[in-house]
Amino acid sequence: MGFLSLLVLIPTITIIAILFTKGKEQARLVAAIGTGIQLVLAGILVWMYLSERSAGNTAQMLFTTDFVWFANLNIHYFIGVDGISVAMIALTAVVLFAGIFASWEVEFLNREFFISLILLSTGVFGFFISLDLFTMFLFYEVAVIPMYLLIGIWGTGPKEYSAMKLTLMLMGGSALLLVGLLGIYMNSAPAGQPLTFNLLEIAKVTIPIEAQRLFFPLTFVGFGVLGALFPFHTWSPDGHASAPTAVSMLHAGVLMKLGGYGCFRVAMYLMPEAAHEMAWIFIILTTISVVYGAFGAIVQKDLKYINAYSSVSHCGLVLFALLMMNQTAMDGAIIQMISHGLMTALFFALIGMIYGRTHTRNIYEMGGLMKVIPFLSVVYVIAGLASLGLPGLSGFVAEMTVFVGAFQHADTFHRVVTIIVTTSIVITAVYILRVVGILLLGPIKDEHFTHLTDAKWYERLSTVALVLMIAAIGLAPLWLSNMIQHSLVPVIQKLSIVTGI
Amino acid sequence: MNLNSFLLMRHEIVLVAVALILLIAEIFTSPQNKGRIRGLAIILFAINTIIGFFPATTGTLFGGMYSTLPIHVIVKNILNIGTLIVIIQSNTWLKNEENKNKFAEFYIVLISTLVGMFYMISAGDFLMFYLGLELATIPLAALTAYDTTRNQSAEAGIKLILSSAFSSGIMLYGISMIYGMYGNIYFDLLNPAIAMNSLTVLAFVFFFVGMAFKISLVPFHLWAADVYEGSPVNVTSYLSVISKGAAVFILTVILFKVFPTISDLWQKVVWVIAVLTMTIGNLFAIRQQNLKRFLAFSSISQAGFLLLGIIGGNEMGMTSIVYYMLVYIFSNLGAFGVISAISNVSGKENMDDYNGLYHTNPKLSLTMMLALFSLAGIPPVAGFFGKFFLFTAAAQKGFYILVLIATINTIISLYYYLLIVKAMFINKSESPIPYFKSDSMTRLGLAICIAGIVITGFASGLWEMITKVAFGM
Numbered sequence: 001m002g003f004l005s006l007l008v009l010i011p012t013i014t015i016i017a018i019l020f021t022k023g024k025e026q027a028r029l030v031a032a033i034g035t036g037i038q039l040v041l042a043g044i045l046v047w048m049y050l051s052e053r054s055a056g057n058t059a060q061m062l063f064t065t066d067f068v069w070f071a072n073l074n075i076h077y078f079i080g081v082d083g084i085s086v087a088m089i090a091l092t093a094v095v096l097f098a099g100i101f102a103s104w105e106v107e108f109l110n111r112e113f114f115i116s117l118i119l120l121s122t123g124v125f126g127f128f129i130s131l132d133l134f135t136m137f138l139f140y141e142v143a144v145i146p147m148y149l150l151i152g153i154w155g156t157g158p159k160e161y162s163a164m165k166l167t168l169m170l171m172g173g174s175a176l177l178l179v180g181l182l183g184i185y186m187n188s189a190p191a192g193q194p195l196t197f198n199l200l201e202i203a204k205v206t207i208p209i210e211a212q213r214l215f216f217p218l219t220f221v222g223f224g225v226l227g228a229l230f231p232f233h234t235w236s237p238d239g240h241a242s243a244p245t246a247v248s249m250l251h252a253g254v255l256m257k258l259g260g261y262g263c264f265r266v267a268m269y270l271m272p273e274a275a276h277e278m279a280w281i282f283i284i285l286t287t288i289s290v291v292y293g294a295f296g297a298i299v300q301k302d303l304k305y306i307n308a309y310s311s312v313s314h315c316g317l318v319l320f321a322l323l324m325m326n327q328t329a330m331d332g333a334i335i336q337m338i339s340h341g342l343m344t345a346l347f348f349a350l351i352g353m354i355y356g357r358t359h360t361r362n363i364y365e366m367g368g369l370m371k372v373i374p375f376l377s378v379v380y381v382i383a384g385l386a387s388l389g390l391p392g393l394s395g396f397v398a399e400m401t402v403f404v405g406a407f408q409h410a411d412t413f414h415r416v417v418t419i420i421v422t423t424s425i426v427i428t429a430v431y432i433l434r435v436v437g438i439l440l441l442g443p444i445k446d447e448h449f450t451h452l453t454d455a456k457w458y459e460r461l462s463t464v465a466l467v468l469m470i471a472a473i474g475l476a477p478l479w480l481s482n483m484i485q486h487s488l489v490p491v492i493q494k495l496s497i498v499t500g501i
Numbered sequence: 502m503n504l505n506s507f508l509l510m511r512h513e514i515v516l517v518a519v520a521l522i523l524l525i526a527e528i529f530t531s532p533q534n535k536g537r538i539r540g541l542a543i544i545l546f547a548i549n550t551i552i553g554f555f556p557a558t559t560g561t562l563f564g565g566m567y568s569t570l571p572i573h574v575i576v577k578n579i580l581n582i583g584t585l586i587v588i589i590q591s592n593t594w595l596k597n598e599e600n601k602n603k604f605a606e607f608y609i610v611l612i613s614t615l616v617g618m619f620y621m622i623s624a625g626d627f628l629m630f631y632l633g634l635e636l637a638t639i640p641l642a643a644l645t646a647y648d649t650t651r652n653q654s655a656e657a658g659i660k661l662i663l664s665s666a667f668s669s670g671i672m673l674y675g676i677s678m679i680y681g682m683y684g685n686i687y688f689d690l691l692n693p694a695i696a697m698n699s700l701t702v703l704a705f706v707f708f709f710v711g712m713a714f715k716i717s718l719v720p721f722h723l724w725a726a727d728v729y730e731g732s733p734v735n736v737t738s739y740l741s742v743i744s745k746g747a748a749v750f751i752l753t754v755i756l757f758k759v760f761p762t763i764s765d766l767w768q769k770v771v772w773v774i775a776v777l778t779m780t781i782g783n784l785f786a787i788r789q790q791n792l793k794r795f796l797a798f799s800s801i802s803q804a805g806f807l808l809l810g811i812i813g814g815n816e817m818g819m820t821s822i823v824y825y826m827l828v829y830i831f832s833n834l835g836a837f838g839v840i841s842a843i844s845n846v847s848g849k850e851n852m853d854d855y856n857g858l859y860h861t862n863p864k865l866s867l868t869m870m871l872a873l874f875s876l877a878g879i880p881p882v883a884g885f886f887g888k889f890f891l892f893t894a895a896a897q898k899g900f901y902i903l904v905l906i907a908t909i910n911t912i913i914s915l916y917y918y919l920l921i922v923k924a925m926f927i928n929k930s931e932s933p934i935p936y937f938k939s940d941s942m943t944r945l946g947l948a949i950c951i952a953g954i955v956i957t958g959f960a961s962g963l964w965e966m967i968t969k970v971a972f973g974m
Binding site: 069070071072073075134138139141142145148149152153159160164167168171172175176178179182183185186214218 | 874879880881885889890892893896897899901904905908909911912915916919922923926927961964965968
């Protein structure tokens with residue numbers, strides 16, 4: 001089976017184990033143990049990956065396992081990882097682990113909650129290790145569908161509407177994606193040779209340009225919906241606002257990254273010519289995403305809506321950076337994915353904790369929280385500073401790399417959009433500082449809030465873990481970018497033939 | 502020809518034997534022991550299903566009127582499994598007081614429709630095909646009118662018999678034109694002879710319309726909803742799964758075997774009909790409150806998806822259709838099984854009645870959710886694989902736009918399947934259906950469906966097996 005398959009197997013076993021638990025205590029304990037093992041596995045994977053690379057193994061994908069599934073269609077269960085997937089897996093494991101602790105107190109149907117949450121993560125892990133388009137698509141859908149129940153049953157506010165909107169929009173994206181993938185499959189080999197879903201094999205052939213023109217937009221938009229590409233981002237604010245804490249964390253932190261990851265791993269890697277041709281359309285769309293998302297966050301009153309719009313802006317930046325198609329910008333895109341994943345998970349965890357105490361998410365009904373719950377407030381400020389790109393935290397590294405990369409293009413179009421996108425730094429600062437000012441500083445608005453208690457042990461555990469990761473990337477970004485750089489080379493090579501950079 | 506060659510018709514012969522044994526048992530059982538016939542029927546049919554899997558000889562009979570190929574054996578086995586599930590599921594319903602004196606008829610009529618379908622599947626010429634079709638349809642009308650005490654059931658029976666008589670007439674007209682032009686009705690002989698001319702086109706259209714009535718493709722679907730709603734739940738499930746599956750299979754065979762020379766034409770027709778069927782079936786399903794009617798419309802749109810396999814027009818298409826049939830049997834019978842279990846206990850069939858079902862009957866709700874997700878094509882359950890392969894078959898011929906329309910339709914269908922999931926899991930209810938323990942037969946039927954839904958997708962061996970024989974077509 002191979003080591004990597006454990007990443008899918010462990011969550012599956014955890015789900016089955018939870019089925020046999022009795023009572024709230026047992027269920028959450030099993031969930032915590034299962035995701036804890038998963039976190040350890042992810043750690044071992046990072047270590048194994050680094051030692052393998054330092055031993056001089058330069059294969060594009062490591063730890064591959066190939067298992068024929070549907071032989072005559074050439075569908076394989078083909079898995080393997082490179083630096084990017086390892087980083088994403090580590091991110092997922094951290095966020096999932098933190099998410100379990102953030103939802104420690106779920107009362108209503110708590111077994112079902114943990115089962116759905118871990119099922120979702122199974123899909124995410126599977127997606128990141130898949131190198132076969134069929135398996136990848138299968139895991140992609142597994143990751144999306146539990147969201148419906150998670151938001152619909154345990155959500156708040158207009159949860160039924162949001163759950164339906166989110167599920168249908170994301171599945172709509174996967175409908176486009178399916179056609180795109182089938183199109184790639186049908187062009188995956190020269191006439192007469194067996195077609196394949198194998199990502200690495202397809203990368204060796206050049207898909208005819210006419211086919212690329214047809215299927216690149218389908219694939220890119222299909223993944224882009226999950227990456228909150230304007231104008232398909234509307235599921236994100238509603239969905240995130242209605243979702244329970246852990247789900248918002250996983251969804252904004254990890255699931256939205258599936259979009260960006262798929263965009264470069266499948267769409268741009270396999271169809272570079274069309275990517276180059278059509279980049280300008282999507283660059284414009286992502287520019288709108290970045291700026292519009294940031295402006296959207298300024299006017300919101302609900303903490304979760306603020307963060308959801310901020311996610312639209314940050315994820316837009318990921319896609320924007322990918323479309324710049326040079327080494328620096330794409331490095332930045334990957335770092336931004338990880339950085340945003342950690343930061344937004346931290347945000348949503350904090351919002352959940354604050355909401356659990358104050359029972360409101362409206363920033364105008366709160367104030368002066370710094371005086372009553374200093375620990376949570378300080379962590380909130382740290383998350384905010386990471387989001388606006390303060391040096392020393394992960395956001396700075398990511399955004400800096402992206403903007404430097406983007407500015408390497410000398411033509412007017414790229415210059416203009418880069419300048420427009422750069423303004424988002426300022427806008428981000430505005431909405432972050434606004435929230436910090438209203439929410440944490442100033443007088444205490446409601447006297448009930450004076451009795452609030454600060455973070456409990458499990459809350460401290462999950463937030464501190466995330467803060468440490470954010471600071472680690474911010475202070476020593478080199479290990480992360482080393483890990484990524486090597487893995488981006490094949491993609492960049494294919495792109496550079498077309499773009500001439 | 503000797504006695505041995507009759508073994509080619511093993512599936513049909515065993516079925517007839519089962520029907521006859523049940524008939525004789527019915528005569529010789531005293532009224533107080535009548536209940537045992539139900540158990541006997543299940544056992545006999547299970548034996549029949551197992552016999553179906555014994556290695557079969559292949560060949561033709563009656564000068565090519567009847568043929569047995571490996572693909573036929575597989576399809577017959579699939580239909581056997583489906584019918585076995587229907588028979589198991591209907592056990593509880595047949596126990597009712599009003600059915601006390603007539604359940605032997607139920608089995609016999611049911612089995613004779615299945616015999617008809619088997620002959621239809623194995624048909625080598627239009628005559629055998631037509632005979633099988635009628636044998637499959639006319640007893641079905643008796644089944645739909647089985648609830649003699651309900652007006653709706655009688656109405657369903659009369660609607661079915663009238664619309665199928667009408668469609669048979671149209672189809673026969675088309676077949677007679679073919680006979681008039683080419684002088685024979687054998688599929689193998691017609692294959693090279695069929696040429697593109699206006700009379701052939703007319704004949705094809707008549708034939709296709711007749712079949713479209715049977716499969717209830719849009720715009721020939723209007724009878725379906727009323728008939729499905731009026732019939733007893735178990736008959737509805739039989740109608741929408743088994744009888745539809747058999748008809749789709751034979752339509753595929755005839756299109757591939759008899760009309761390949763005018764495939765440009767029928768691909769266009771199938772294209773349009775597929776889009777209409779998927780979309781209209783879906784849009785009507787959204788508005789339904791009665792779950793039987795709801796599943797009726799959803800099964801109309803499912804037939805539209807099957808047309809994607811037909812339009813593929815090659816081995817891949819054939820394989821994906823047979824495979825999807827198998828998946829569809831488990832998924833749809835799973836959904837119908839839950840509906841029938843609930844309707845037997847509480848008589849409730851509306852979506853609102855299912856509010857809060859998860860809190861009182863978690864296992865039934867989970868089964869229903871699995872079945873619905875499989876129908877919607879959500880991984881990792883079997884429906885995903887089935888739909889994916891159908892789409893691949895159509896994409897192979899370059900019908901990407903059709904595939905796109907189909908995938909968008911799966912999203913629409915996901916919406917209304919989620920409405921039921923929402924009712925069961927999310928909605929609150931003042932008076933939910935109280936907890937009940939379903940009897941062992943209901944549970945057995947559902948267990949088979951769940952196993953099928955979960956395993957069929959992952960077990961690539963099944964797919965390979967079907968592929969192997971589909972290439973022999």
